[in-house]
Amino acid sequence: MKDKLRVGVIGAGRWAGMAHIPGWKRSPLVDLAVVCDIDREKAEARANEFDVPGIETDYQKVLSSGDIDVVDIVTSGDNHEPLTFAALEAGKHVLVEKPVCHDYKDVWRAHALATSKKLKTKVGLTFRYAPAMQYMYDLIQDGSVGQPYIFNGWEQNSQWIDPAGPSRFAREDTGDAPIKVGSLEGYGAPTIDISLWVVQSRLTSVVGVLKNFVPKRKNPDGNWVRTNVDDGDIYIGEYANGAICSMQSSYVTVGNYPGIEARIYGSKGALICRLVEEFGECQVLKSATPEAVEFVPVEVPAPYFPVGYKKGESWRSLFYANLVHNFAQEITDGGEANQGNFAQSARVQEIINAVERSHRERRWVDLPLDPGVGD
């Protein structure tokens, strides 16, 4: 058996350079073997920057390589689904950026394929791996909040608040077509994941609204186009265990990145985790109890931080270092543990699909959407 996992990264863009590649380089369990991009120059530049030995432009070559154990899919296009299935077919453990597939049923199919081949999977649900969020989860497991009553989640930023600013949501004129899911899938997913994870129950019913606050945007050619895409949304939900939740996502709301907030109120206490970079802090955890109702900061213990952590480190590399190292540990340990995998991503995607339906039909939508699919 090899001492280290050999990893191939497909996609050498911005997010790969900021989060994925630095994370792999930091994990003592990993050898980052190859960077692949259809643009050779991009792949070369990243490989030079991070001292990665291999460069590739054809992902098929990465997948057919016998000495690659893990494939990390961080492409910017809408090709996560075919790449994921191809990587699993090739017998690789897979980390993929969200969304894995737009339809939750396809994510379940991918999960079933991985399970049948005893492969581990992980999705870029970055924010559950923030040290503060991982610690919050452990505090909840230890009974800090008691029986959960209410969860409130936000993921917000002001990335596209300027209608004239460049936007990846302004590629084509939507005309009068019905609103398309945008923010809910792109930004809502990580907090929806957290909402299921910390409440430890499934949602039985959701109702929500998708809004388009900025109806016209300047496209990359400098023309104003109608962009009927969800740039702000809210839904509420009811859990099987009796808790209720609200979830909000938006990319036209003023505030800093990553703009995550998760609040949980229960019979024995409340916890608030805020991942918003403000004045040099990218994560704050606070708690209160019935005996001490004023929220006080909770210090996150050292074991929750990744190898090589330095105070003031950017959340982009900090959270992802935890994510990829956790994946490497899960694979190396060979046990059952596999948090934030395709099954969890499928549950998240099912909620996104349910909220979309709830908006289109203006009603509560019950979950599961199809009792024959999923757990």
Place this chain on the structure above:
Amino acid sequence: MLCDLDRGLAAARAQQFGIPEVETDYQRLLSRKDIDVVDIVTRGTDRGENHQELTFAALDAGKHVLCEKPVCHDYRDVRRAHQVAASKDLKTKVGLTFRYAPATMYMQALIAEGFIGEPFIFNGFEQNYQWINADTPMDKRPHKERSEGSEIKGHDPRPEAIQVLSLEGYGAPIIDIGLMSVGSRLERVVGTLKNMLPYRRRTNLDTERERINVDDADIFIGECANGTLFSVQSAYVTVGNYPGIEARIYGSKGAVVCRLVEEFGECQTLHGAKPDAVEFAPMTIPDRFFPPGYQPGEPWPSLFYANLVHNFMQEIIDGGEENQGNFAQSATVQEVINAVELSHREHRWVDLPLDGSTGA
């Protein structure tokens, strides 16, 4: 003049605050020609609340009226009360306390000046932990003996039969602030009322818990006529200090978060952010939003209420059109509460106005 059914209580309060006269019969108070304003702050009797009855009587007697919420449980009755007041040129005010917090008033001034631009999303919360312990009696008054024939709250255990409580008692002020902040009416709402602690002692005389099906936590979302998204959450079983208000508004040009939660000696904070300065920074509340005689560290109940009653006095003395937080506004808030209740019972979106007209 101070009036209470319990002469001892009225006398003690009058002495505490140096008030010359004491009365036990509100009818005698209402018939006094030298009283201009009546303030109704009763807790209700064993038969239920009496705000509605007292309000109509005071208006009929030609008094300006300040009344604690709820004025009436049905928004249509509040609107009737507003019409009576308007027909007699009387001013009204409801105990929507938190719109009078200096931080809330400054928030409204900032919105009016264009700080947030076009509003996109409002999130409101009013939460406290008053009944988080199931042994805390539902009725917290110390009873010496069991009263007969009193209204049994929450006796029907079916989820759809849940009785509105937190939404009306705690939701009202934050709904008020939300509507004021977005400057538009709600066109539709959908929400859920929950009973997180189903078994609870009814009074201090009870040793056993019983099933009391009341809303102790709720969330609703809504869409406003101007396109704003709206969410409100209220609960009295959620850990956190009083008054537990938070109002967040996000718009095209900025965002403001107002928090009225007493923590470490501060009862109000206001934070703002702009697209070119996205980290929320504390904002200093100008002196003009504080009441006469303000002392730093003053408790929030007297601070906020001092602004409320002083504002009412100004509105009456000025004699103009100004009358914020009046019965008309309270009726609008109550209509939202009634709509959310209907939305819960029927598990669906409910359009506003409830009577199907095009709006008040």
